[in-house]
Amino acid sequence: MIIEGWHQVPEAARGATIALGNMDGVHLGHAAVLRAAHAARPDLKLAALTFEPHPREHFRPDDPPFRLTLLPAKATALAAAGASFVFALPFDDAFAAMTAEAFVEEVLHRGLGAKHLACGPDFAFGHRRGGDVAFLAQEAEKRGMGLSVVPPLLHDGEAISSTRIRRLLQDGYPERAAEKLGRPWEICGPVVHGDKLGRVLGWPTANMWLGRHLEPARGVYAVTVALPDGTEAKGVANVGRRPTLGGDPQTRLETYIFDFAGDLYGQEIGVRLVRFLRPDAKFAGLEELKVAIAQDVEDAKAALG
Template identity: 40%
Template sequence: MFRLVRDRQGAALAPQGSVVCIGAFDGVHCGHRALLNRVRERAARLGAAAVAVSFEPIPREYFARSSPVSRLDDVRGKIRQIAGLGLDMLMLLRFNAGMASMQAGEFVEQVLVQRLAAREVWVGADFRFGHNRQGDVAFLREMGGRHGFATEVFPEFTLGGQAVRSSVIREMLARGDFMGARHLLGRPFKIGGHVVRGRQLGRKLGYPTANIRLGRRTSPVNGILAVRVHGVAEHSMAAVASLGARPTVAGVEPLLEAHLFDFDGDLYGRRIDVEFVAKLRDEEKFDSLESMVEQIGRDAEQARALLAPSNPVFQPDFADDRGRVRSSGASA
């Protein structure tokens, strides 16, 4: 049974010992999954618990609080992805002032030794930890020699010669390369949430929208997009969406607004997932609501055409072996 643990102090969690991997795991992409699968396999061979150790907020998010950091997934998605890989435990530590000031040796002794009875610890080659990032692989191996665990370095994971990193995927999403990002993620990029009431402006303008607040999350995606919405019907529904601050109507908080084609119903309170398929354009400020509505009409028409069954390029699961769209003429 999968177990979620939030505290770094307390009784031993793995009396039989554990095989541990440590990382931010933002997006739980193909490289992360390869590492997590390796840990699960090693744990099964050793008769130990398979454990992932991660942090929320992720460290770079904590240290950049004055400037928003984009994320590939929220904490709920990270937990769901890791749990689905068959690990025994996710230790999701609260990254706060106490964690930021924790010495590297203290982390090893308190978390890896006392709490997890680690037998193997798997990290990336550039792994750094502890106050001022003082701990590295060499330090981890030195501590392992003292406490009886092995330190293993997982090599950088590549697909078709492309290094699979969260930063690379965020860059792909920012420039609208959703098929490339999907290839490295191993799944489509989505943002999910519960539909909330907005100002009802879209309905008044003839384009009612299902609205999702991003809360503290910063998305790597923005602009006007062709999307598919999951969670409304048995199949996904084509839609056109806006993700941003809505400058024409003096929006404040970033909002994801999706207008579902050929749908008229009440979605308030329902959880939906919005899958990004193609970027149509950047956000812009219009001189009037009339000119904005005219452009929305053009956006909706373009999104319909891209997502239509007659257009094979943007149908689900249609990609070449590099995960990119086959027809450059249909690129967003």
């Protein structure tokens, strides 16, 4: 359940043990913070507190999109990690100006009635990130709230972080990103109308805009697809701007779903990147493109087993 804000919080959601952070991607490190929050007070409801939009989106709106998970997907992943409630606090100018002490008193203590908190060692909050973990420990103790500070989770000798996962995806290593996420990285969104060229070529595709999602390495991927009916299908997808067709102003994700017949327009699907097959390429014409797609389909089927 997503609760947007800290005013008039339903009584059922008050008095929880709360994991704090942006939690973009909800990776294995974030899951460890949720586990620590629960382990400290297994008698309480487990909640996660996050900010929406991501503070970086608020302060640097002209940055290229970087999000691993938008709020609905983030809430789904947090629920899968055990959270009963997700507090998505609106991050605006007023919130950005709130002092660190006011955040502890008004939001955590009075607004949410938090009984215990958990976060990573780098968690910072309040105006100009004025509050750190030492300050949080001191202020939480004054108000009878416990605090668990969870060290970063290491994988292959390095700390798991959203930044590292983004870099792996941008470099074309979705399977290495998946090891740190604990699941394949997924782009969720509605299927939009394309120009129906895929149909003409014999490979009808489900088209999606990346929107606020991070743009992974452009090219062709073996994917699995979470369909609206709850089933999962296999497929091959292209992330790019279609250079053979003159180029697009925005990056799109086009997915050919194997053995699928149905209308997905306007419905939400999730495309999960499994393996990077080849970079985006410009072909001399449609015939050459058709041959390449046929090879991509074979390569994706082999990669997916």
